[in-house]
Amino acid sequence: MPVVSTKPLSTVFAIGALAALTAIPQASLADEVNIYSYRQEFLLRPLLDAFKEKTDIDVNIIYASKGLIERIENEGRNTPADILLTSDIGPLQDAKERNLLAKIDSAEINANVPAQYRDDDGTWIGLTARSRIIYTSKERVAEGELSSYEDLADSKWAGRICTRSGKHSYNLSLIGSMIEHKGEAQAEAWLEAVKANLARKPQGNDRAQVKAVKEGQCDVALGNSYYFGAMLTNDKEPEQKEWANSVNLLFPNQADRGAHMNISGAAITANAPNPESAKTLLEFLTSEEAQRIYAEVNYEFPVREGVARSALINDYMGQFKADVVSLTRVAAHRSAAAKMVDRVGFDN
Amino acid sequence: MQTVEPQLTTQSQAVRTAGLRLPSNWTTLGWLVAVLVILPIAAVVWLAFNPSENIWPHLISSVLPVYVESTLLLLLGVGTLSLFIGVSTAWVVTLCNFPGRKVFEWALLLPFAIPAYVIAYIYTDLLEYAGPVQSGLRELFGWSTARDYSFPEIRSLGGAVLMLSLVLYPYVYLLARSSFLEQSINIRDASRTLGCSAWQSFFRISLPIARPAIAVGLALVAMETLNDFGTVDFFAVKSLSAGIYDAWLNMSNLGAAAQIATLMMLFVVLFIWLERTSRAKAKQFSGADRFKRLERYNLTGGKAVAATLLCSAPVLFGFLLPLGELGSMTLNHLDQFSDSRFLQQASNSFLLSSAAAIFTAILALLLAYSQRLNPNLAGLRFAAKLAHLGYALPGAVLAIGVIIPFAAFDNTLDSWMRDTFDISTGLLLSGTPFAILFAYSVRFLAVSSGSIESSLAKVTPSMDMASRSLGANSFDTLKRVHLPLIRTGLLTALLVVFVDSMKELPATLILRPFNFDTLATAVYQFASDEKIEAAAPGSLLIVLVGIIPVILLSRTITATRDAS
Numbered sequence: 001m002p003v004v005s006t007k008p009l010s011t012v013f014a015i016g017a018l019a020a021l022t023a024i025p026q027a028s029l030a031d032e033v034n035i036y037s038y039r040q041e042f043l044l045r046p047l048l049d050a051f052k053e054k055t056d057i058d059v060n061i062i063y064a065s066k067g068l069i070e071r072i073e074n075e076g077r078n079t080p081a082d083i084l085l086t087s088d089i090g091p092l093q094d095a096k097e098r099n100l101l102a103k104i105d106s107a108e109i110n111a112n113v114p115a116q117y118r119d120d121d122g123t124w125i126g127l128t129a130r131s132r133i134i135y136t137s138k139e140r141v142a143e144g145e146l147s148s149y150e151d152l153a154d155s156k157w158a159g160r161i162c163t164r165s166g167k168h169s170y171n172l173s174l175i176g177s178m179i180e181h182k183g184e185a186q187a188e189a190w191l192e193a194v195k196a197n198l199a200r201k202p203q204g205n206d207r208a209q210v211k212a213v214k215e216g217q218c219d220v221a222l223g224n225s226y227y228f229g230a231m232l233t234n235d236k237e238p239e240q241k242e243w244a245n246s247v248n249l250l251f252p253n254q255a256d257r258g259a260h261m262n263i264s265g266a267a268i269t270a271n272a273p274n275p276e277s278a279k280t281l282l283e284f285l286t287s288e289e290a291q292r293i294y295a296e297v298n299y300e301f302p303v304r305e306g307v308a309r310s311a312l313i314n315d316y317m318g319q320f321k322a323d324v325v326s327l328t329r330v331a332a333h334r335s336a337a338a339k340m341v342d343r344v345g346f347d348n
Numbered sequence: 349m350q351t352v353e354p355q356l357t358t359q360s361q362a363v364r365t366a367g368l369r370l371p372s373n374w375t376t377l378g379w380l381v382a383v384l385v386i387l388p389i390a391a392v393v394w395l396a397f398n399p400s401e402n403i404w405p406h407l408i409s410s411v412l413p414v415y416v417e418s419t420l421l422l423l424l425g426v427g428t429l430s431l432f433i434g435v436s437t438a439w440v441v442t443l444c445n446f447p448g449r450k451v452f453e454w455a456l457l458l459p460f461a462i463p464a465y466v467i468a469y470i471y472t473d474l475l476e477y478a479g480p481v482q483s484g485l486r487e488l489f490g491w492s493t494a495r496d497y498s499f500p501e502i503r504s505l506g507g508a509v510l511m512l513s514l515v516l517y518p519y520v521y522l523l524a525r526s527s528f529l530e531q532s533i534n535i536r537d538a539s540r541t542l543g544c545s546a547w548q549s550f551f552r553i554s555l556p557i558a559r560p561a562i563a564v565g566l567a568l569v570a571m572e573t574l575n576d577f578g579t580v581d582f583f584a585v586k587s588l589s590a591g592i593y594d595a596w597l598n599m600s601n602l603g604a605a606a607q608i609a610t611l612m613m614l615f616v617v618l619f620i621w622l623e624r625t626s627r628a629k630a631k632q633f634s635g636a637d638r639f640k641r642l643e644r645y646n647l648t649g650g651k652a653v654a655a656t657l658l659c660s661a662p663v664l665f666g667f668l669l670p671l672g673e674l675g676s677m678t679l680n681h682l683d684q685f686s687d688s689r690f691l692q693q694a695s696n697s698f699l700l701s702s703a704a705a706i707f708t709a710i711l712a713l714l715l716a717y718s719q720r721l722n723p724n725l726a727g728l729r730f731a732a733k734l735a736h737l738g739y740a741l742p743g744a745v746l747a748i749g750v751i752i753p754f755a756a757f758d759n760t761l762d763s764w765m766r767d768t769f770d771i772s773t774g775l776l777l778s779g780t781p782f783a784i785l786f787a788y789s790v791r792f793l794a795v796s797s798g799s800i801e802s803s804l805a806k807v808t809p810s811m812d813m814a815s816r817s818l819g820a821n822s823f824d825t826l827k828r829v830h831l832p833l834i835r836t837g838l839l840t841a842l843l844v845v846f847v848d849s850m851k852e853l854p855a856t857l858i859l860r861p862f863n864f865d866t867l868a869t870a871v872y873q874f875a876s877d878e879k880i881e882a883a884a885p886g887s888l889l890i891v892l893v894g895i896i897p898v899i900l901l902s903r904t905i906t907a908t909r910d911a912s
Contacts, residue, residue: 034862060863062862064858066593067744074755075755075778075779077759078759078775079775080862201584203583211478215478217477217494236680236681236882334599335599335600338599343409345414348411
């Protein structure tokens with residue numbers, strides 16, 4: 001028999017096991033507020049640090065890209081979550097429909113956020129706004145050649161359009177707004193025509209589409225507005241500056257309904273253990289100070305009126321006409337939009 | 349002596365008699381483990397009965413054919429490639445002598461430490477239009493746009509097959525190699541004496557004997573391919589797991605998502621059943637002669653070169669190249685290492701993964717041993733098979749399956765405590781590291797069991813008989829006879845679950861407590877935004893921490909045979 005001692009290894013594993021089980025972090029007893037977030041923590045960090053500084057309330061956070069609503073639902077009255085943060089209207093509406101949200105009862109918040117970016121029933125609020133715009137190649141697309149989402153269906157764009165998956169929430173929201181404005185039949189005809197014009201199978205994220213324009217794979221691309229700022233100022237990966245510099249920004253439908261808007265938003269849960277602190281945090285996030293940080297750090301549009309926009313946004317995105325259609329109604333078409341994407345084989 | 353023979357009546361009788369003394373304890377324990385592990389799987393099946401609308405007419409009339417076709421092609425591609433790489437390299441390093449053999453023995457396991465989503469990002473970076481490879485070619489040949497030449501698209505089904513195979517073949521390699529190592533040298537010598545060539549001996553003796561182990565490896569590869577979402581999503585391949593997430597998140601129909609997931613599990617059951625049926629009742633046990641020194645074929649000249657190339661390719665493309673890329677990306681982000689959270693994340697990953705490795709191995713051992721003592725309990729055997737299905741579920745779906753029973757337990761206990769004692773116990777299990785640990789165990793039980801069961805099955809029942817007739821009880825027999833004999837399988841189980849847990853992402857994200865990060869979740873924050881470079885230091889650490897046990901354990905496995 002070979003003599004091979006496995007003792008050291010087993011010991012390491014055993015110590016690890018014990019330590020892991022006893023290292024359960026204890027919830028602090030100080031004033032705190034707990035966030036379940038669908039937005040990445042690093043985007044929120046500067047704001048949460050400023051909040052802690054100001055109020056001495058601790059902020060705890062869990063970030064995940066899915067499943068948090070289900071977690072709140074199953075945790076029921078014992079859920080530790082006070083606030084649900086999202087990067088899209090969809091999950092807010094979803095949580096509302098499952099009766100997981102409380103009414104946000106704050107005159108201050110109502111004054112800070114325009115009605116267009118708030119739920120009619122007061123269960124959720126927008127924190128930042130973004131527009132889904134069209135990036136066009138500086139070299140290959142002349143000014144005035146296209147001016148609306150509808151124009152993308154024109155056969156002159158055949159083989160020239162890039163976009164991420166039709167199933168991504170940003171595109172579902174855009175398709176939802178087409179359904180809301182034009183009805184399902186016209187929206188589907190439009191989507192089918194856009195699909196026929198795609199330069200490649202939908203893939204990658206919004207930045208990757210601008211990159212594809214830079215590389216000549218396509219001439220126009222759909223993308224959220226703030227990515228432009230993020231690319232133009234990217235010192236760690238300077239090639240992204242070249243991508244941004246190769247495109248013009250087009251805010252569509254300025255002659256009629258305006259460019260499609262979406263929000264990142266927040267809500268207070270129905271069983272929030274710290275509802276007061278949660279309200280304080282939302283009041284802070286809609287304050288001038290926080291709204292300015294949002295605009296500067298992530299190049300999103302503040303929802304609060306009168307907040308100075310970052311210089312970069314002013315230079316490139318100036319003033320534009322935003323679609324003021326009810327976001328609740330747009331979100332209600334989400335499932336229909338997803339099925340439409342399947343039917344026209346948009347992602348195939 | 350090693351024998352290949354139909355199930356011996358003496359064996360089942362012996363074991364049955366041996367088991368009769370304390371059947372109830374082990375049976376109860378086996379059932380307890382099985383039920384515990386099946387709970388989250390059952391929760392998913394339960395969800396499948398509550399869809400918000402019937403999604404099938406829509407699916408069948410639109411994308412279902414696409415989902416099914418891509419999934420089958422993925423399975424076929426990844427299965428074939430992993431089988432070829434895994435078995436050929438395992439056989440060569442185990443039974444041949446050639447330059448670098450000792451290094452390849454453990455190096456061939458290294459790609460396993462690299463998460464599939466990371467390798468997908470890296471190769472896309474290298475091979476896409478703007479990447480160095482295509483840019484270089486354009487410069488070299490004076491092409492200016494994509495229309496001037498054709499280059500295979502990395503973001504495709506073929507690309508996904510390559511990426512998944514590169515990191516999954518080690519499952520097959522590991523199990524095939526353990527099996528080749530444990531095979532009796534006498535039987536091979538006998539076949540050679542009887543006139544078989546080395547190749548014939550491989551195909552007619554070694555391969556059939558190793559088949560159960562290889563099948564286990566292949567089943568693991570298939571399940572991992574089915575549950576993968578990160579890679580296929582990044583490569584825009586519409587597989588069934590894409591359909592699951594679409595129904596859940598975009599159509600707000602978790603029930604329909606659970607239906608697709610349940611269907612996937614049924615496929616796995618069918619696959620495993622087919623494999624087992626075709627293998628019929630052949631069983632092999634090995635005796636003490638496995639410790640006889642292995643005589644290797646000495647390869648020279650062209651054959652040696654071929655063997656070296658065969659083994660270097662997967663190591664180069666599956667490990668060295670991605671590692672080098674990660675390393676050079678990390679140079680731009682060295683500041684991350686000085687972040688104190690980074691150390692915390694690394695330690696969370698390490699502790700959780702170690703705990704999961706041990707916990708899962710214990711569950712797997714209890715299940716396997718309770719079945720060995722009661723081979724005629726069909727119910728228990730069936731439950732044990734069901735308990736393996738957690739591996740076929742996409743991680744996020746499994747996480748919901750864990751949340752449901754845990755939260756139900758917590759809330760029921762809390763209500764009862766409030767009513768009876770006016771005390772609120774709140775959430776005891778939900779949102780703790782234990783929930784993550786449990787999810788890892790459910791997810792990776794199939795991995796752990798695969799290795800432990802096949803080792804245990806090779807221990808001849810005469811060992812049980814001897815031990816029991818000498819007065820040892822069933823627990824002593826397990827401790828003093830079986831554990832030492834199946835040490836290789838046990839270590840393999842620990843190693844694989846440890847590394848798999850280090851890489852696990854979707855379930856960890858959803859189940860974790862507040863302010864709790866592992867390396868994988870920290871990496872994901874950046875990767876989800878396609879900030880691949882910022883994700884490099886964390887990814888590099890996952891890989892580095894992962895390779896330490898890989899090397900250590902691989903050496904131990906080798907030592908079980910070589911030290912004589």
